[in-house]
Amino acid sequence: MNFEGFYDLLLDNLKKLLYPQDWIDLDLSFSKSELLALLFVDRYEEIIMSRIAEYINVPMSTATGIVERLVKKGYLQRKRSEADRRIVVVTPTDKGKNLINEIKEVTFHYYRAVTESLNEEEKKLLGKIFIKIIGTLNKVTREEQENKPGTTMIKKIKIE
Amino acid sequence: MNFEGFYDLLLDNLKKLLYPQDWIDLDLSFSKSELLALLFVDRYEEIIMSRIAEYINVPMSTATGIVERLVKKGYLQRKRSEADRRIVVVTPTDKGKNLINEIKEVTFHYYRAVTESLNEEEKKLLGKIFIKIIGTLNKVTREEQENKPGTTMIKKIKIE
DNA sequence: ATAAATATTTCTATAGTCGAAATATTTGTT
DNA sequence: AACAAATATTTCGACTATAGAAATATTTAT
CATH class of the missing domain: 1.10.10.10 (Winged helix-like DNA-binding domain superfamily/Winged helix DNA-binding domain)
Structure with a gap:
C-alpha cells in the first residue's frame, strides 16, 4: 500500500x-x-x-x-x-x-x-509489527518535540 | 501475540x-x-x-x-x-x-x-491486517446497529 | 511549633454539543 | 399565481466536560 x-x-x-x-x-x-x-x-x-x-x-x-x-x-x-x-x-x-x-x-x-484468518506464524509476526510500529511512532513524536523551536530542550545526539 | x-x-x-x-x-x-x-x-x-x-x-x-x-x-x-x-x-x-x-x-x-522500519514480509502482512481491521470494525459496528432493538431494520442471516 | 510541601476538591469561566424554534428559500399543489 | 409543505441552515438556551486558581486537609521538614 x-x-x-x-x-x-x-x-x-x-x-x-x-x-x-x-x-x-x-x-x-x-x-x-x-x-x-x-x-x-x-x-x-x-x-x-x-x-x-x-x-x-x-x-x-x-x-x-x-x-x-x-x-x-x-x-x-x-x-x-x-x-x-x-x-x-x-x-x-x-x-x-x-x-x-x-x-x-x-x-x-x-x-x-x-x-x-491468520496462522500461528502470522499472529506472532503481527505482535512484532505492532510493537515495532508503536515504538517508531513514539520515537518520531519525541524527535519532533525536541526539534520544536521556542521550547528549550536538551537534544541528545549520537556520537559515532 | x-x-x-x-x-x-x-x-x-x-x-x-x-x-x-x-x-x-x-x-x-x-x-x-x-x-x-x-x-x-x-x-x-x-x-x-x-x-x-x-x-x-x-x-x-x-x-x-x-x-x-x-x-x-x-x-x-x-x-x-x-x-x-x-x-x-x-x-x-x-x-x-x-x-x-x-x-x-x-x-x-x-x-x-x-x-x-519494516521488511517486505512485514509490510505485506501489515497491509493485509489493516484492511482486515477496518473491514471488521465496519462489519461489527453494522451488526451491532442491526441488533439494536427499537430501530426497525432488515437483518441479513446466513443460511448454511 | 510553624512553615513548606503534598493530595485533593471546590469554584468559576469557557468551549463544544444538542434539540427546538426561527429564518430563508425552493418545490409541489390546486 | 398563491400558498402549503419540504428543505437547508442558523440562532438560542440548556447542559456537559475541561482547566486554572483558590481553598482545604494533612503530612513533612526546620
Missing part, C-alpha cells in the same frame, strides 16, 4: 478511529476519559487520584470530575488512605468489574475477528 | 489513540471535529453543510458551530449557492490548504518512518 492509498483509507476511517466509544458499543454513555479511567483503575485494582490524572493526562481538577461521575454511576468507589489521609484510593466496585469484563469480551470478539 | 498481550498493548496505547490531535502535533488548537471537518472539506474541495454534518455525524446545529470556528480562524470560507440560495457551500481558504498540506506532510513522515 502506497502513501496515497494509506492516506485515503485513513481519511475514510478517521471518524471511526476518533470515536472509540462507538467501538465498544455497550449502551453505556461514557466519555472517553471515563472509559480510560475505568480501564486504568481496573488494571491496577487500586490506584490514587494523582496516578489517574497522570495517566489520562488531565489536571487533578478534571480527574476529580471524571472519577466523581464514575462513582455516581456506581462503577468506582473512593476511600481515604489510612496511612496518609490526604490520599484518595480509587477501586472498582463489583458493577465496575462486571462492566470491564464485558468490555474485555467485546475486545476479544474484535481480536478474534481480525486474527482468525 | 495472544489476546492478553494484545489487550495490555491496547491499554498502554489507548490514550494515545484517543487523542489524535496530539498525533498531528502542529501547534494548532483544533477540536477533533474541527480537524475532521477541515480534512473532509479539503477532500472534496467544495462541500455543503449537510454533507459535513453527515460525515462527522453531528446535528446541523453542531456543524454550524464547527464550521463557524474554522471560518473565524481563517481556514474555511462560506458562500451561498447561486443555484439554490438555501444552500451554503464551504471551501478551504489558501491558509486552510496550506495547513492541510502540512498535515499531509507530517502524516507522510510517520508513514515513512513506519514502513522503513
Whole structure:
C-alpha cells in the first residue's frame, strides 16, 4: 500500500478511529476519559487520584470530575488512605468489574475477528509489527518535540 | 501475540489513540471535529453543510458551530449557492490548504518512518491486517446497529 | 511549633454539543 | 399565481466536560 492509498483509507476511517466509544458499543454513555479511567483503575485494582490524572493526562481538577461521575454511576468507589489521609484510593466496585469484563469480551470478539484468518506464524509476526510500529511512532513524536523551536530542550545526539 | 498481550498493548496505547490531535502535533488548537471537518472539506474541495454534518455525524446545529470556528480562524470560507440560495457551500481558504498540506506532510513522515522500519514480509502482512481491521470494525459496528432493538431494520442471516 | 510541601476538591469561566424554534428559500399543489 | 409543505441552515438556551486558581486537609521538614 502506497502513501496515497494509506492516506485515503485513513481519511475514510478517521471518524471511526476518533470515536472509540462507538467501538465498544455497550449502551453505556461514557466519555472517553471515563472509559480510560475505568480501564486504568481496573488494571491496577487500586490506584490514587494523582496516578489517574497522570495517566489520562488531565489536571487533578478534571480527574476529580471524571472519577466523581464514575462513582455516581456506581462503577468506582473512593476511600481515604489510612496511612496518609490526604490520599484518595480509587477501586472498582463489583458493577465496575462486571462492566470491564464485558468490555474485555467485546475486545476479544474484535481480536478474534481480525486474527482468525491468520496462522500461528502470522499472529506472532503481527505482535512484532505492532510493537515495532508503536515504538517508531513514539520515537518520531519525541524527535519532533525536541526539534520544536521556542521550547528549550536538551537534544541528545549520537556520537559515532 | 495472544489476546492478553494484545489487550495490555491496547491499554498502554489507548490514550494515545484517543487523542489524535496530539498525533498531528502542529501547534494548532483544533477540536477533533474541527480537524475532521477541515480534512473532509479539503477532500472534496467544495462541500455543503449537510454533507459535513453527515460525515462527522453531528446535528446541523453542531456543524454550524464547527464550521463557524474554522471560518473565524481563517481556514474555511462560506458562500451561498447561486443555484439554490438555501444552500451554503464551504471551501478551504489558501491558509486552510496550506495547513492541510502540512498535515499531509507530517502524516507522510510517520508513514515513512513506519514502513522503513519494516521488511517486505512485514509490510505485506501489515497491509493485509489493516484492511482486515477496518473491514471488521465496519462489519461489527453494522451488526451491532442491526441488533439494536427499537430501530426497525432488515437483518441479513446466513443460511448454511 | 510553624512553615513548606503534598493530595485533593471546590469554584468559576469557557468551549463544544444538542434539540427546538426561527429564518430563508425552493418545490409541489390546486 | 398563491400558498402549503419540504428543505437547508442558523440562532438560542440548556447542559456537559475541561482547566486554572483558590481553598482545604494533612503530612513533612526546620
